[in-house]
Structure formats: structure tokens, C-alpha cells
Amino acid sequence: MNSARAQPAKVVIRGRPLNCLVCGSDDFIHKRIALKSPLRSLLRLGWLNDSSDVAVCDRCGYVHTFIL
Numbered sequence: 236m237n238s239a240r241a242q243p244a245k246v247v248i249r250g251r252p253l254n255c256l257v258c259g260s261d262d263f264i265h266k267r268i269a270l271k272s273p274l275r276s277l278l279r280l281g282w283l284n285d286s287s288d289v290a291v292c293d294r295c296g297y298v299h300t301f302i303l
Contacts, residue, residue: 241265243293248301255292256299263290263299 243262246253254261266289290299 246290253290255297257297258295260292260294262293264293266291
């Protein structure tokens with residue numbers, strides 16, 4: 236298991252800087268998550284890719300999910 240932690244960074248979405256919706260921080264850790272089929276089926280999102288980009292707030296941990 237790799238114990239190295241990713242470095243926080245600023246995130247820009249479609250030309251606009253992202254600030255956390257919970258705490259207002261602008262430092263995030265980029266992750267990629269798998270989207271499970273049952274959830275996609277429930278939300279009628281079956282046309283989406285099998286994964287999604289997320290920005291995890293480095294201060295409070297809130298996960299901002301993006302499907303671009």
C-alpha cells in the first residue's frame with residue numbers, strides 16, 4: 236500500500252475556479268472513482284462512463300463529483 240498522500244491543488248472547471256461548497260476552501264485532491272452499475276441504473280445514468288473524476292476538499296473532505 237502506498238502511504239504517499241497526493242498534494243492538494245487548485246481545480247478549475249470550465250474556466251472557473253472551484254471552491255468547496257461546504258467550507259469554501261480552494262485546495263483539492265484529485266481522485267477517480269468507479270461508478271457501479273446499480274447506482275447508474277437507479278439514476279438512469281447508464282450511458283455514462285464507468286468512472287468519474289472527483290475533487291476531495293483537502294480541508295473538510297467533501298467530495299465534489301464531476302462527469303464531463
